[in-house]
Amino acid sequence: MDDFIAARSQMALSLGFHIIFSCIGMVMPFFMAVAHFYWLRTGQDVYKNVTKAWSQGVAIFFATGAVSGTVLSFELGLLWPGFMKHAGPIFGMPFSLEGTAFFIEAIALGFFLYGWDRFNKWFHWFTGVVVGVSGLASGILVVAANAWMNSPSGFDYVNGQYLNIDPIEAMFNDAWFTQALHMTIAAFVATGFAVAGVHAFMILKGQNVLFHTKSFTIAAFFGCAAAILQPLSGDLSAKDVAIRQPAKLAAMEAHFKTEKSASLIVGGIPDVKNKKVDYAIKLPGFLSFLAHGDFKSEVTGLDKIPAKNHPPVMITHFAFQMMVGSGMAMMLIAIIYFFSLWKQKRWLSSNWILKLFAIATPLGFIAVEAGWTVTEVGRQPWIIYNIMRTADAVTPMPGISYSFYLFSAIYISLAIIVIFMLYRQIKMVGKLYDKP
Template structure:
């Protein structure tokens, strides 16, 4: 203990508080993805409607804007819960470092209010604004959805690589929030990684819904466009994520060597360190895994003979739960690789043959891709957050020094789980109601209109 608290917090409180926070993140993060990516897809559809005059694009944009409203409303609920949890579960963290990262949450709050205003303008302006002004009213939604998420990620990046302050007698002094939040080597790879993940999650989930319709024989132009647009966005994002992942791994290797060792389960410091697929870390080594020689050194430092520091070279109290980190990381990478393969198949057929794939197996894979992308998203955040343990602020404040000493967390945890269950059921019902609303009737052929046939 480094003296942040005058008392040692019961470990039970720490585990319960972390589980409660993790539950809230798991519910909220997919909604963040929709807030970042869905407005862009909607504006693209509206732009296509203005360019081509085809009503199918406008119909899709209008229907998806209702989904955006529903998910934004739920995001307000889950985001508010997270805000309260920050102060209630981690009072020492917020009280000590609030002056450092507070600017990030202030800008995020401002972005949220601007986004809410323009979502209202956009949704209620479909028949009240000219097409150009209506399209323009959606641009701030795209921008604020990105800036709000960007500011939250600046705080997370700072937690992984803290700077912009000094500690003097346990007090934070000489605070420079701009340097702390924006001059951080973790910031840009975290933001780009999350931004691309947002298009993967949103694109594959929406495409999966319409893939079900395609499997049921609904192959109208509406359903084909509704599948092609989000699937194309997700398919462009998925291969790009592999490049960003390499960037992130090299930054982690330089700044958080203990996390890099935990990702692989590397016990001893090794020159030409291998990667083990699957397996279980125990007693300083990975057992039952499939070894790929020198791959960890190559991926982390772009040199197959480079030396990677092992877990046994760090104090035991500074190690994260290795198997949790390894399983989460390999889950993220495995699903991400499968999604990238699916994306390449789709793009190849789309570009080469100028059509959608014909195989029913492809559409079955798209249906599974949406939930799989959510699993990969949450696994990625587990990798980031659990891999930083036991630190809430890396190298500065431990998580058990930040947690509340209040009792009653199990009761709050149970109530929160029940509330989230109700929210999930409610959202499912709302989205189902929106999905079954009848489509507008197709206009009659032009020649019939000219002849006066109703």
């Protein structure tokens, strides 16, 4: 493995782990706050038990997210010094603000975890809300920095120099809103389905049914509501990408030839050499509609883009299909769930619907990982779109492959530890929180 591929692989590995912790850290505090609110309003101890159990999970993911996020920050400077030299002064503001949000989140979480029976009950609840709001703000600010890489703005690029820097314009670049919206909803979908799936599995096993039923209801509602909304944000994102990054859209859809009334491809295996897609289902005109809101509009293909600027089509296409497929499956489950709430409440206690959620436990995070693959791989060969190539930003330091192997071992160990801690916590729920 050469140093360039090793640097990219290490960054991908770090981001792949961190994004899971980040999503849970952004969303779980809101679940926790809802359960806490129900306890304050109803006085039912089961909601207090749910709140305490979830707060322990929040603490675990906050700690691991802090570690993995710190590693990512160092990696930006160590692996990509060419990038940070030029980009740091431009998009440093969202990172600085993210640090502030992180410290607020840490302080609020400390208040919440140790504030039981010490604070006014509503102030204690409010500290939990602050954990969620600050965590959400932290995630949005990081996404704003990533969006700048896809839509660089806030400076003039003249003869290789970055002049007239405007950090506000850089932070609120053309891509930040659609990326932040899509990522925020994705975090609610992924976390909602993962948490609901775990509790559905425990209900199926007949363990602590009251506790897990209340937990399942809160998580499933959030996850399903977000799953219904996600295609709308996806449509906004697709139209935005079609305008700003036509090469990325072409790679996502393996769209090799520029044409009007372009077909939307479902599945298929791209044949990059012969510029075609085999075994695909084609929906005539739907790509034009997805990209431009008109079934007859022209969609730019890879034939209009220099070959040296083509993203890796195979990876981008398969990741996009995986993201969309997972999202559609969760949306279907969400429709069934809300129909059950509306017309068939007896379905909610049926084993088959619980099995659906249990099976769907990993789907949200599969979609998140695939979506980030589309975002990052689809931007290649640029680290700053149309400004700086990724190969020009990598460190000249040799031996990055050994660093990649070391970090792989560290992250695998961290994953095993987190899984063990969560497993132990779930087992403890039966002993501590199974109260009426």
